[in-house]
Amino acid sequence: MATSEQTDRQTGRPGEIEAVPVRHPGRWIAAAIIVVVAASIIRSIVTAKGFQWSVVGHYLFDSRILHGVLATIWLTVLAMLIGILLGVVLAIMRQSPNPIVSGASWLYIWFFRGTPLLVQLLFWYNLASLFPVINLGVPFGPTIVHGNANTIVTTFLAALLGLGLNEGAYMAEIVRAGFLSVPEGQTEAAQSLGMSRLQIMRLIVLPQAMRVIIPPTGNETISMLKNTSLASVITYVELLYAAQEIYSTNFKTIPLLIVVSIWYLVMTSVLYVGQYFIERRYGRGFTRAERATMRARWLALGGASKQQ
Amino acid sequence: MDTWRKALLGALTLACVVALAACGSSSSSTTSSASSSTPASTSTTTAASAGGGANAAVAKLVPAALKSKGTITVAADASYAPNEFIGSDGHTVVGMDADLSKALAQVMGLKANVVNATFDTIIPGLASGKYDMGASSFTDTKEREKTVDFVDYFIAGESFITKASGGATISSIADICGKSVAVEKGTTEETDAGTQSKKCTSSGKPAVKVLSFADQNAANLALSSGRADLGFLDSPIAEYQVKQSGGQFKLVGSSYANAPYGLALPKGSSAPAVLAALKVLMQNGTYSSILSHWGLTSGAIPAAQVKINGAVS
Numbered sequence: 316m317a318t319s320e321q322t323d324r325q326t327g328r329p330g331e332i333e334a335v336p337v338r339h340p341g342r343w344i345a346a347a348i349i350v351v352v353a354a355s356i357i358r359s360i361v362t363a364k365g366f367q368w369s370v371v372g373h374y375l376f377d378s379r380i381l382h383g384v385l386a387t388i389w390l391t392v393l394a395m396l397i398g399i400l401l402g403v404v405l406a407i408m409r410q411s412p413n414p415i416v417s418g419a420s421w422l423y424i425w426f427f428r429g430t431p432l433l434v435q436l437l438f439w440y441n442l443a444s445l446f447p448v449i450n451l452g453v454p455f456g457p458t459i460v461h462g463n464a465n466t467i468v469t470t471f472l473a474a475l476l477g478l479g480l481n482e483g484a485y486m487a488e489i490v491r492a493g494f495l496s497v498p499e500g501q502t503e504a505a506q507s508l509g510m511s512r513l514q515i516m517r518l519i520v521l522p523q524a525m526r527v528i529i530p531p532t533g534n535e536t537i538s539m540l541k542n543t544s545l546a547s548v549i550t551y552v553e554l555l556y557a558a559q560e561i562y563s564t565n566f567k568t569i570p571l572l573i574v575v576s577i578w579y580l581v582m583t584s585v586l587y588v589g590q591y592f593i594e595r596r597y598g599r600g601f602t603r604a605e606r607a608t609m610r611a612r613w614l615a616l617g618g619a620s621k622q623q
Numbered sequence: 624m625d626t627w628r629k630a631l632l633g634a635l636t637l638a639c640v641v642a643l644a645a646c647g648s649s650s651s652s653t654t655s656s657a658s659s660s661t662p663a664s665t666s667t668t669t670a671a672s673a674g675g676g677a678n679a680a681v682a683k684l685v686p687a688a689l690k691s692k693g694t695i696t697v698a699a700d701a702s703y704a705p706n707e708f709i710g711s712d713g714h715t716v717v718g719m720d721a722d723l724s725k726a727l728a729q730v731m732g733l734k735a736n737v738v739n740a741t742f743d744t745i746i747p748g749l750a751s752g753k754y755d756m757g758a759s760s761f762t763d764t765k766e767r768e769k770t771v772d773f774v775d776y777f778i779a780g781e782s783f784i785t786k787a788s789g790g791a792t793i794s795s796i797a798d799i800c801g802k803s804v805a806v807e808k809g810t811t812e813e814t815d816a817g818t819q820s821k822k823c824t825s826s827g828k829p830a831v832k833v834l835s836f837a838d839q840n841a842a843n844l845a846l847s848s849g850r851a852d853l854g855f856l857d858s859p860i861a862e863y864q865v866k867q868s869g870g871q872f873k874l875v876g877s878s879y880a881n882a883p884y885g886l887a888l889p890k891g892s893s894a895p896a897v898l899a900a901l902k903v904l905m906q907n908g909t910y911s912s913i914l915s916h917w918g919l920t921s922g923a924i925p926a927a928q929v930k931i932n933g934a935v936s
Contacts, residue, residue, distance in 0.1 A: 463849075563809035566746050566747050
């Protein structure tokens with residue numbers, strides 16, 4: 316203190332500022348409360364007898380469970396692909412000036428969003444009750460597909476159709492929201508350049524709509540991952556069905572459901588990472604303000620400021 | 624004023640929807656899938672009430688916790704007519720097992736509350752204390768005896784059913800290699816079909832495709848849609864459902880493995896009380912009247928086999 320006072324008198328310049336970082340006591344109190352509550356919850360989970368963690372560990376990497384995980388991933392990927400493609404097509408159809416085309420799209424979306432997914436799966440699985448023989452072909456032309464419904468629509472195909480077609484209806488609305496988010500000026504400018512409707516859609520609107528489409532699509536993918544568990548009702552051997560097969564004979568229901576939950580959490584977490592990178596790529600050039608990185612936020616908790 | 628009108632319109636629409644739903648549920652005449660052609664279906668209480676009042680000797684054996692509760696929660700998977708199914712009112716569990724449970728409870732000085740539960744959740748539910756008894760056509764097996772106690776009360780085998788026209792033709796369980804069989808999850812039929820599949824593959828024949836469904840209704844649907852060639856279920860249920868199907872299904876092949884049904888109870892608790900109550904019902908004729916009410920006298924258990932944990936396999 317004396318040194319800086321001397322400096323003041325001698326040179327007339329201001330001395331060094333004793334800068335104290337802004338204290339955030341509230342942040343520390345909140346953090347402490349959360350840590351204490353979390354610790355007691357974790358402790359009660361780990362020590363509760365009903366969980367039978369040894370059984371969980373035993374079945375976590377059981378070959379039947381792993382097969383179920385692979386089947387779940389496979390079904391999710393394919394169903395989402397069908398859903399996204401169908402969704403884009405349906406959304407474009409909805410934008411069409413032709414009332415029949417946009418009406419057909421509306422009807423599809425109305426029907427597949429209006430019936431429960433579980434009921435749709437049951438219908439696809441038991442399709443042979445309605446159509447014992449499937450005969451697909453060009454009217455007055457060659458037949459493309461002909462055969463017994465149960466042979467053509469296998470359990471896997473029934474699950475895929477049920478999930479994919481349902482997802483297509485939901486994705487159509489998400490893609491349409493993406494189209495609505497692109498300012499109309501973009502379309503007008505493209506039209507004044509003489510671009511066709513398809514070119515406008517492909518080069519101008521769709522790429523810009525992606526930024527708004529990606530977060531809900533990531534949401535839908537994570538949702539689809541869990542919806543595949545409904546396929547267990549039609550005996551498709553995915554993760555939940557595999558666990559049910561095990562616990563219906565050894566009666567260890569809770570530990571096996573925990574195994575299933577752990578695997579779903581792991582798969583969902585992988586999707587989180589993927590979504591983060593896709594969002595970053597499509598968000599380029601849109602927002603100026605950079606969100607503070609995780610590291611900077613942790614440092615700020617301790618009182619460090621950005622200007623260091 | 625505009626907002627007020629909109630709010631009023633919304634409330635009016637909601638009131639109409641609720642009124643419609645209430646109107647629908649108050650009509651009780653619609654029959655359920657297990658139709659009302661069961662013998663005297665409305666008088667399901669007559670068989671049970673003939674059991675008389677509580678028996679003092681039996682009541683002494685009832686565990687204190689159960690006695691203080693006053694009700695015994697009985698779980699049954701109500702997709703298995705005529706043993707357990709949903710009655711014509713749309714929510715009460717009725718059937719041979721429901722009647723027997725109510726009669727046993729009466730003898731023990733308790734009231735029975737029969738609830739519907741998915742079959743493969745009942746034994747874990749007994750182990751966790753959610754239910755006090757499982758009366759759901761459980762076959763008494765040594766595997767299940769590791770988790771629960773059984774009081775044997777009925778004898779039944781396992782039978783195959785198929786579509787009446789164009790269904791599979793088999794003469795016994797050995798012929799199911801390469802066929803698809805619809806079973807209910809957690810049943811002995813599921814296990815037996817799996818065992819037979821292993822026998823098939825080890826002798827070079829194609830495996831059995833075992834399709835396990837959450838309940839018997841879903842299994843029957845898979846059979847009627849042709850997804851499965853055969854249905855595999857307990858014999859008395861198979862006979863009853865063939866009759867009820869109105870010519871859609873037929874029995875095929877010989878029945879497999881006669882084994883006792885057991886009332887499932889939590890380990891080491893109320894089995895002696897339930898056994899004593901069952902013996903009382905057999906003595907005073909209630910047991911045979913319940914069975915004949917549902918057309919199941921052929922499965923009446925011989926007195927010598929009425930015991931705790933008498934699994935044969």
